[in-house]
Amino acid sequence: MKKIVKNKSSYVVLFGLGILIQSCVPTKNIRKANTSVPEVYQKQLNDTLNSGMTHWKDFFSDTYLSALIDTALVKNQELNIILQQIAVAKNEIKARKGEYLPFVNYQVGAEVEKASEYTRKGAVEKNLPIREKEAFPNPLQNYSARLFASWEIDVWKKLRNSKKTAVMEYLASIEGKNFMVTNLVSEIANAYYELIALDNQMAIIEQNLEIQQNALEIVKLQKQAARATELAVKRFEAEVLKNKSGKYEIKQQIVETENRINFLLGRQPRPIHRTSENFLNTTIGTISTGIPSQLLLNRPDIRKAEYELAASKLNVKVARANFYPSFSLKADVGLKAFKPKFLTSTPESLLYSFAGDVVGPLINRNAIKAEYANANALQLRAVFEYEKTILKGYMEVTNELSNIENLNNNYEFKNKQVDALTKAIEISNQLFQSARADYMEVLLTQRDALESKIELVETKKEQMLAKISIYRALGGGWK
Structure with missing residues (x-):
């Protein structure tokens, strides 16, 4: 009978000790992340077809561009650095798994x-x-x-939660690599189309130089016939020299853009093979945005933030377990x-x-309390980071949708402007030869035509970059 009473007393002491320990452990409530997004994008249909799910080889039809991206995915140094970080995160899982085994x-x-x-x-x-x-x-x-x-x-699952944290961090590192791939693909595509646009601008300047050279010869002949002055000759001459100097500026931009691509490919400077013809006839194609909730699954940066949030929650549990024996x-x-x-x-x-x-800790638990408070603060920060990343992704898609629409309208009017100024050059030359127009009208018309053609190429380039940007914003490029 005494033995039974003694055992009961021991259980009461242990139970009381457990209640005492539990009551001494602080708790903090962290609000849940707000993952709500609108059901559809503005002016878009409620359709789940999403261009972000398209493989980049199918999204970019240019074979030269595909070859560049293929090379970059193997040799890019920054991407290879991230791959080594993933290997480190994977090994960390093995290390933490071993901690709760004998x-x-x-x-x-x-x-x-x-x-x-x-x-x-x-x-x-x-x-x-x-x-x-x-x-x-x-x-x-x-x-x-x-x-x-x-x-x-591991009574309080501290070691197992620590291992789960390592798993979440490993998955976050993989999503970080995927986000790096998405940015790398879009960065190479951007530079490639910038290079093609520079080629077209160079071709426009050379065409314009031919026109201006012919006009200069006509002015020289008219001066010999006393129908034009030396001032007109010098003005035409200056315009020719101006455009010749402009060619060297574009050449430098071409060299720098080629080297930027070579750097992304992890290789020494060399010419970039490309197709620059018919750039202005390149069609943008149809972009399917799907629905906003697909961003939570498609965008690697959002998934990375989600895994980091899960890891921070587990870290709170690990820090809380330090209060227990x-x-x-x-x-x-x-x-x-x-x-x-x-x-x-x-x-x-x-x-x-x-x-x-x-x-177990008994007196002076300030360090444990501080570690627990830090874990809660980091968890709350991860909540805000997750919400910010979701909002940023939605905003990027919305902005690019508006950008594409406005660029399409812009290109339509720019194209009409180029057609009108091209015809104006022919008319001004005819009027000048018949002494019915001043040489300044010819110069200004040629200058306006050149600027409008270059602006048209720039607008086409911006259209291509907007297409790439919305593909990246939808989470495309890493699959």
Whole structure:
């Protein structure tokens, strides 16, 4: 009867201790992340067809561009750096997984010890009977071979949650790599179309130079016939020289753009193969945006923020578990003797031990409290980061949809402007030759035509870049 009462008392003490520990652990409530987005984009149909799910090889039809992207995905240094970071994160999972499994180690050792006769051990050995003295050599040698194990029992799931955190961080690193791939694909495509636009601008300047050169020759002939002055000749000459100098500015931009692509491809400078003809006839094609909620699955940066939020929640649990006591077991078994031949003599040479520990914080828990507060603050920051990334993704798609629509209208009017000014050049030249127009009218018309053609190429380039931007904003390029 007394034994039963004693056991009940022990249970009451343990239960009370558990309640005391639980009451001493602080708790904080962190609000959930707001992942709501509108059902549809503005002026878009409620259709799940999404261009962001298209593979980049199907999205970009230019074979030269596809070859450049293929090379970059293998040789880009920054991407390869991220791949090594992923390998580190993967190894971290293995390391944390091993923390909540038992550790078993082995030890083989040998030592020599000479005890002073004026110590307890030395005095005991000196006063042993002669038969025992023969058994104890002086100096004393020790040989041992043993196994020892330790295991922290993960009662509060601290170690398992730590391993899950490593998994979330690993998945976040993969999504970070995917986001890097998305940006890399779009950056190469942007530079490629900028290069093609520069080629077309160079061609326009050369065409305009031919027209201006012909006009200069006509003015020189008219001066010889006393129908034009030296001023008109010099003005036409200056316009020709201006456009010749402009060619070198474009050449420099071409070199820099080519080198930017080569850098992204991780190689030394070399010419970039490309198709620049019929650039103005390139069609943008139809972009399907799907529905906004697809961004949560398609965009790697949003998925990365989601995994980081999950990791921060687990870190809070890990930090909270530090308030609870930890339970560990230790065991040791082996053989030990002062001569090697006695090591196999059992049970005389056998030694073993077994121990269990309960360790927990009691007084001065400021460091643990600070760590727990930091984990909660980091979790709240991850919530805001997640919400910000979702909002940013939605805004990017909305902005690019508006940009594409406005650029289409802009290009339509720019094209009409170029047609009108091209005809105006022919008319002004005819009027000038018949002395019905001033040479300044011819110069200004040629200048306006050149600027309008270059602006038309720029607008077409902006259309292509907008197409690439919305593809990236929808989460395309990494699959």
